Amino acid sequence: MEKYAIEGTPKTPTISFDIQNGVLEIKGRSIPENSIEFYKPLVDALDKYSSASKPSTTVNIQLEYFNTSSSKCILDVFKKLEAIHKGGSAVTINWHYEEDDEDMLEAGEDYQAIINVPFKMVQVAE
Amino acid sequence: MIDAYNIYDNMDRNNILLSFKGDITSELLTSILQIMENKMDNMQEEPKTKKKVYNVLVECLQNLYHHMDDATDGNGDKNRSAIFMIAKNNGAYNIITGNYILNENIHGLKSRLDEVNALSKDQLKDYYKSVLNNGEMSLKGGGGLGMIDIARKTGEKLDYNFLEIDNKVSFFTLIIKVTQPQLI
Numbered sequence: 001m002e003k004y005a006i007e008g009t010p011k012t013p014t015i016s017f018d019i020q021n022g023v024l025e026i027k028g029r030s031i032p033e034n035s036i037e038f039y040k041p042l043v044d045a046l047d048k049y050s051s052a053s054k055p056s057t058t059v060n061i062q063l064e065y066f067n068t069s070s071s072k073c074i075l076d077v078f079k080k081l082e083a084i085h086k087g088g089s090a091v092t093i094n095w096h097y098e099e100d101d102e103d104m105l106e107a108g109e110d111y112q113a114i115i116n117v118p119f120k121m122v123q124v125a126e
Numbered sequence: 127m128i129d130a131y132n133i134y135d136n137m138d139r140n141n142i143l144l145s146f147k148g149d150i151t152s153e154l155l156t157s158i159l160q161i162m163e164n165k166m167d168n169m170q171e172e173p174k175t176k177k178k179v180y181n182v183l184v185e186c187l188q189n190l191y192h193h194m195d196d197a198t199d200g201n202g203d204k205n206r207s208a209i210f211m212i213a214k215n216n217g218a219y220n221i222i223t224g225n226y227i228l229n230e231n232i233h234g235l236k237s238r239l240d241e242v243n244a245l246s247k248d249q250l251k252d253y254y255k256s257v258l259n260n261g262e263m264s265l266k267g268g269g270g271l272g273m274i275d276i277a278r279k280t281g282e283k284l285d286y287n288f289l290e291i292d293n294k295v296s297f298f299t300l301i302i303k304v305t306q307p308q309l310i
Contacts, residue, residue, distance in 0.1 A: 010156060010159075031159075031184050031188075033152050033155070033191055065177070067181075067185060067188060068271035068272050068275045069188065071258060071271060072258060072271070075258055100173060100174050101174075103177070103279055106251075113255060114258070114259050126173055
C-alpha cells in the first residue's frame with residue numbers, strides 16, 4: 001500500500017496519505033456523528049507506516065469545521081504521529097486556519113500544547 | 127382543527143428562522159446544516175459569524191442526536207422525538223433544543239451544565255484540554271466535550287430548564303446564544 005485516499009463528503013474530510021513521500025493531508029469538514037468509525041482506517045494506516053516511516057513526515061491539516069466527536073480522533077492521529085516522530089521520522093504538523101478564524105487557531109494551539117511534535121500555524125486567506 | 131395561524135404568528139413574533147419537531151436522524155442533521163448555511167449566505171452574514179453559528183449548531187444537533195433518552199412521553203409512548211429552533215433576535219442567534227429526559231438522569235446532566243457555567247474563559251480552555259486528553263472515548267465518540275466547546279465558542283452561559291412531565295420523565299430545554307463577534 002503506497003497511498004491511502006478517501007474522498008470528502010459534506011460531513012467528512014478528504015484524506016490523502018502518500019506513504020512513499022511521507023505526506024499526510026486532511027482537508028475539509030470533519031463533522032460525522034460517528035467519528036471513531038471514520039478515523040479508524042487512518043489510525044491503522046499510520047500504525048503500519050510507523051514500522052517503515054520515511055526520514056521525514058509532513059502533515060497538512062486544513063479543516064474548515066470539526067466537531068467535538070472528531071477532536072478526540074484527531075488527537076489519536078496526532079498521538080500516532082508523535083510516536084512516529086519519536087521513532088526517528090522528523091514529523092511536522094502544518095495546522096492551517098483561515099485568517100479570521102480564531103477558534104480554529106486556538107484549536108491548533110490546544111493540540112500543540114498536548115502533542116510533542118513541531119507544529120506550524122499557517123494562516124490562509126478566506 | 128390545527129390553528130396554523132397561531133403557530134405561524136408565534137414563530138413570526140419570535141423571529142424563528144427554522145424549526146423542527148420529530149425524529150432526529152443523521153440525514154436530517156445534514157439537511158438542516160445545509161439549509162442554515164444557505165440562509166446565512168443569503169443573509170450575507172460575516173464569515174466569522176457564520177462559522178461560529180455553524181459550529182455551535184453542529185454540537186447542539188449532535189448532542190440531541192446522541193443523548194436523547196429513549197424516554198416515554200406523558201402518554202407512555204416511546205418517544206425519541208425532539209424539537210429545535212433557530213431564531214435571530216437583535217443580531218444574536220438563539221439555538222433552542224428540547225427533548226425528553228428520564229428524571230433519574232437530570233441530576234447528572236444538571237451538575238455537568240452547572241460545572242461548565244461556573245468556569246471562566248481560561249478555565250474552560252484548560253478543562254477542554256484535560257477532557258480532550260483524558261484518554262476516555264465514549265461509545266458515541268464525543269467524550270463529553272460538547273457542552274464545554276459550546277460554552278467556550280459562544281462565551282455565554284448555557285441556559286437550561288427541566289420541566290417535569292410526570293414521575294418518570296421531564297422535558298429538557300437548552301438555549302444557546304451566539305452573539306455576533308465584535309468586528310475589528
